[in-house]
Amino acid sequence: MTLAALEAYGALADFGLPEGEFDADGSFRHTYRLWLVSSGWPIARPADPHYRGFVEIQRKPRREGKGIQLAVRQSVFQQTPGLADTVAQIECGEDALTTVQSWRLVHKVSDSHGKAVPEARTVQSGTVGPKAIATSQGNYGMETPRSPSRPVTSNWSLFDAVQRLPRRESPPLEFDMLEDLDLLKPSQRLTYRGEQEHVLDGKPVRLHRWQHVGRAILPHDYYLDGQGRLLVALGGLRAYILDPGVCELHKQCLATMAGRTS
Numbered sequence: 656m657t658l659a660a661l662e663a664y665g666a667l668a669d670f671g672l673p674e675g676e677f678d679a680d681g682s683f684r685h686t687y688r689l690w691l692v693s694s695g696w697p698i699a700r701p702a703d704p705h706y707r708g709f710v711e712i713q714r715k716p717r718r719e720g721k722g723i724q725l726a727v728r729q730s731v732f733q734q735t736p737g738l739a740d741t742v743a744q745i746e747c748g749e750d751a752l753t754t755v756q757s758w759r760l761v762h763k764v765s766d767s768h769g770k771a772v773p774e775a776r777t778v779q780s781g782t783v784g785p786k787a788i789a790t791s792q793g794n795y796g797m798e799t800p801r802s803p804s805r806p807v808t809s810n811w812s813l814f815d816a817v818q819r820l821p822r823r824e825s826p827p828l829e830f831d832m833l834e835d836l837d838l839l840k841p842s843q844r845l846t847y848r849g850e851q852e853h854v855l856d857g858k859p860v861r862l863h864r865w866q867h868v869g870r871a872i873l874p875h876d877y878y879l880d881g882q883g884r885l886l887v888a889l890g891g892l893r894a895y896i897l898d899p900g901v902c903e904l905h906k907q908c909l910a911t912m913a914g915r916t917s
Contacts, residue, residue, distance in 0.1 A: 656692065656889045658853060658862075658878060666690050666705065666894060667887075672856040673897065677882040679818040684713040685885065686902060687814075687895035689731060706908065707893070708732055709901045712814050716749070722756070723747040727811045730905060736767045736912055743836060745812065751820060751828060752845070753812040757782040758836050767912050781836065783807045788839065799839055801831060809833045813845070813867065814895075817877045818885050822863045823847065832869070843869030848876075855886070862886070 661667060677683070689707040708731035715724045727743040743760040747753045757780070764775035781790035787798040788807065801807060808816065808830050820828075827846040834840050848864040860880065867875040867890075875890035888895040898904075 661894050670855055677884045679883045682715045686711040686899055688898040688901040690894040690896055692892040709905055714815055721749045723749050738765050747812055752806050752808040752830050753816040754806045754808050755783050760836050806830045809836055814885055817865045818883045840871050
C-alpha cells in the first residue's frame with residue numbers, strides 16, 4: 656500500500672488538514688480511522704465497506720519525572736459480525752523510540768448487539784527488563800528473552816516516536832517491537848525517507864516520510880506534516896488516517912450493525 660494508491664481508492668477524499676500549532680513533546684490526543692483494502696462484509700457501513708474501526712492514542716508527559724504515558728483505545732469491526740476492543744496503558748521512556756517500560760492491556764470481544772463475550776476477555780500486564788520481557792495474564796506468567804543491544808518499543812509507541820524525531824536524513828534506528836504489546840518482532844529498522852508532495856484537502860502539501868521495515872512485518876510508512884504531526888500511517892493492506900470525527904462515525908456504524916443483524 657502506498658499513499659498514491661490510498662488516494663486512488665478515494666480514502667482521502669474527505670480528509671481535512673488539521674489546523675493550529677502542534678507540540679509533539681506535549682500532551683495531545685490523536686484519533687485515526689482504520690481503513691482496509693479488503694471490502695469484506697459491509698455490515699457496519701454500507702457506504703464505505705473499507706471502514707474497519709479506529710485507534711486513539713493519548714499522550715501525556717509524566718509529572719513526576721522523565722517519561723511518557725500513552726493511553727491507547729482501539730475498536731475494530733469483525734467479520735462474525737462483532738467488535739474487538741482493546742484498551743492499553745503504556746509507560747514509556749522519553750527517548751527516540753518511545754520505548755516500552757511497562758503496560759496493562761484489556762482486550763474484549765462483543766457481538767453485533769454490543770453484548771460482551773466473557774470467554775474472549777483478557778487482561779495482560781508486562782514489563783521490559785534488561786534481558787527479558789515479563790508478561791502475566793491471570794495466574795499465568797512468562798518471560799521472553801530479548802537482546803540487550805536493541806531497545807524495545809511497540810507499534811502504538813511508534814505513532815508517538817515518529818512525531819518527535821528530527822525530520823532530516825540520519826542513520827536508521829534499530830529496535831525490537833512488541834506488536835500490540837503481545838508478539839515480539841526482532842530486528843526492526845526505522846529510516847527517514849525525505850519529503851514528498853501530495854494533494855490533501857485540495858492543497859499541495861509537503862509531507863515527511865518515515866519507513867519501518869523488519870523481520871516478520873510488512874513495510875510501514877508514516878507521513879507527517881511540517882510540524883511533525885502524523886497524518887497517515889500505511890502498512891500492508893491497512894491505513895490509519897487522522898480523523899478527529901471518527902468516534903462519532905463509529906457510533907453510527909455500531910447502530911447500523913445492530914439494526915442489520917436483528
